[in-house]
Amino acid sequence: MDYKSSFGLDRVTVHNRPLVYLDNGATTWMCPAARQAIEAYETTYRANVHRGVHALSARATERYEAVRDTLTRLINAPDRNEVIYTPGTTEGINLVAFGWARRHIGDRKVALPEFEHHANIVPWQRWTAGIRPVRVTDDGAVDVDDWERALAEDQVGMGVFAHISNVLGTVQDAQRLCDIARAQGKPVLIDAAQSVARLALDVQALGCDWLAFSSHKMYGPTGAGALYGRIERLDETEPMLYGGDMIERVTLDKTTYADIPARFEAGTPNIAGMIGMGAAAEWLLTRDFDAIRAHEEALMARCLAGMAKIDGVRVLGTAMPKLSAVSFVVEDAHPMDLAGLLDFRGVAVRSGHHCAHPVHDKFGIEGSLRASFAIYTTEEDIDHFLDALTTSMEKLR
Amino acid sequence: MIQDVVNEIANELSFFDDPEDAYAYIIDLGKRHAGLAPQEKTDPYLVKGCQSRVWLHHHREDGRHRFRTDGDAFIVRGLLALVTRVFDDREATEILSIGPEELLGKVGLKSFITPGRQNGVRAIIERIHAYARAEKTVTHA
Numbered sequence: 001m002d003y004k005s006s007f008g009l010d011r012v013t014v015h016n017r018p019l020v021y022l023d024n025g026a027t028t029w030m031c032p033a034a035r036q037a038i039e040a041y042e043t044t045y046r047a048n049v050h051r052g053v054h055a056l057s058a059r060a061t062e063r064y065e066a067v068r069d070t071l072t073r074l075i076n077a078p079d080r081n082e083v084i085y086t087p088g089t090t091e092g093i094n095l096v097a098f099g100w101a102r103r104h105i106g107d108r109k110v111a112l113p114e115f116e117h118h119a120n121i122v123p124w125q126r127w128t129a130g131i132r133p134v135r136v137t138d139d140g141a142v143d144v145d146d147w148e149r150a151l152a153e154d155q156v157g158m159g160v161f162a163h164i165s166n167v168l169g170t171v172q173d174a175q176r177l178c179d180i181a182r183a184q185g186k187p188v189l190i191d192a193a194q195s196v197a198r199l200a201l202d203v204q205a206l207g208c209d210w211l212a213f214s215s216h217k218m219y220g221p222t223g224a225g226a227l228y229g230r231i232e233r234l235d236e237t238e239p240m241l242y243g244g245d246m247i248e249r250v251t252l253d254k255t256t257y258a259d260i261p262a263r264f265e266a267g268t269p270n271i272a273g274m275i276g277m278g279a280a281a282e283w284l285l286t287r288d289f290d291a292i293r294a295h296e297e298a299l300m301a302r303c304l305a306g307m308a309k310i311d312g313v314r315v316l317g318t319a320m321p322k323l324s325a326v327s328f329v330v331e332d333a334h335p336m337d338l339a340g341l342l343d344f345r346g347v348a349v350r351s352g353h354h355c356a357h358p359v360h361d362k363f364g365i366e367g368s369l370r371a372s373f374a375i376y377t378t379e380e381d382i383d384h385f386l387d388a389l390t391t392s393m394e395k396l397r
Numbered sequence: 398m399i400q401d402v403v404n405e406i407a408n409e410l411s412f413f414d415d416p417e418d419a420y421a422y423i424i425d426l427g428k429r430h431a432g433l434a435p436q437e438k439t440d441p442y443l444v445k446g447c448q449s450r451v452w453l454h455h456h457r458e459d460g461r462h463r464f465r466t467d468g469d470a471f472i473v474r475g476l477l478a479l480v481t482r483v484f485d486d487r488e489a490t491e492i493l494s495i496g497p498e499e500l501l502g503k504v505g506l507k508s509f510i511t512p513g514r515q516n517g518v519r520a521i522i523e524r525i526h527a528y529a530r531a532e533k534t535v536t537h538a
Contacts, residue, residue: 015416015417334449334469334470334471334472335470336449336469336470336472336473337424337427337470337471337472340420340472340511341417341420341421341424344416344417344420352449366450366469367449395421395424396424396471
């Protein structure tokens with residue numbers, strides 16, 4: 001299937017060149033189904049949800065709530081009420097840190113691999129006794145023995161990890177990491193932002209307590225996302241936001257809260273965003289995840305082989321499996337200079353620290369470049385990127 | 398005159414039809430920019446509001462303001478080379494006569510650097526202006 005054309009990416013030019021979009025780790029483009037669902041909501045049944053008895057509000061509510069069923073299927077959650085709508089992965093993690101960890105393990109630490117995204121570090125620093133860093137090997141894999149040691153420590157209250165590192169692209173053996181945490185009786189949260197669109201997720205098989213993901217990294221709109229939480233944990237969780245939609249009865253003296261999930265969804269939500277996310281999830285559910293993975297593995301192999309032939313390029317984290325993103329540095333070249341030159345060749349890559357200072361500290365570098373792939377990325381895109389990289393490096397010599 | 402230098406730079410950059418060439422030219426300026434010694438690149442001299450690290454040293458010499466700068470990336474060093482060429486070795490009144498938009502808009506830097514870097518250029522010029530304004534405040538106090 002020609003995804004590039006159906007997503008509309010073949011019609012975009014930058015600096016008078018065809019766009020080669022390799023910043024999918026930051027955000028993917030929207031699939032046509034998501035665009036159409038948003039358009040339909042905005043033009044044929046736009047109304048607020050959970051309010052009013054008129055037909056339009058009922059229609060909007062029905063479609064908006066149906067997304068919960070789709071997301072439940074996407075991650076194989078046992079119960080639709082365990083899927084909380086959020087504006088994205090970051091807020092999902094913050095809800096767990098503030099609403100659960102602060103109250104239940106606030107005097108203990110959170111174990112997490114050194115390569116985590118800031119969104120999966122800072123909330124834990126803020127609301128618990130701090131971080132117990134779990135060693136990442138020089139080739140970019142989680143040191144599973146150290147994870148096991150960490151989860152066994154009394155001072156550690158829970159474990160969290162990114163299913164796929166947004167910097168290194170390394171894929172964690174999520175099952176094993178969850179099993180280890182469970183064996184210690186410690187809850188575990190998975191940041192699935194980078195994995196939800198490329199690996200079939202099953203929270204029941206994994207046995208995780210929470211799993212957070214975002215719409216805009218799975219071919220849906222920005223500002224929408226979801227948090228799966230095991231019902232016992234959600235029962236123990238204090239809401240982070242208070243207001244409309246999350247209450248049962250308000251008097252000026254006392255308020256009782258609505259049931260889960262509404263308890264965690266205060267205020268008028270991003271209705272169009274969630275409807276778009278639902279459409280993207282429906283679309284993803286009709287894809288073959290094995291084929292998605294095979295496609296990305298082929299792109300990764302081609303990219304790594306090409307980079308290995310260019311003198312002065314150093315890939316960060318060569319541990320396999322590696323999907324979705326490859327970060328690298330170039331000898332004597334600043335990532336920003338290279339990204340700027342690549343941009344003139346039509347190639348969009350990320351430069352900087354990719355919201356993960358600690359992993360860059362670990363590799364002893366200030367920043368890196370990151371090329372990240374998606375379902376519509378082609379082998380020609382990779383070749384074009386490698387050519388542009390070679391040319392840009394020459395310009396900096 | 399400070400305005401002459403600004404016009405000179407605008408003129409130099411106008412030779413490039415292709416923005417990539419102008420970008421490469423600024424990178425080249427960055428490679429040749431004198432910069433600072435490693436021990437001078439310390440936190441108190443960092444300019445806040447830049448995407449990458451930028452250091453600015455200032456001192457007064459015979460009533461004039463002297464600026465020396467450095468940055469991580471060549472493109473940043475190149476932009477700093479231009480900024481330094483405009484503002485270094487000037488009196489406060491001259492410095493305050495040229496604002497960031499003069500360089501970004503009139504000179505045309507805006508057309509080939511990203512909004513993030515444009516903000517960096519604004520941040521450094523504002524810091525340079527602050528030194529010039531501080532002198533004027535003291536003088537007229």
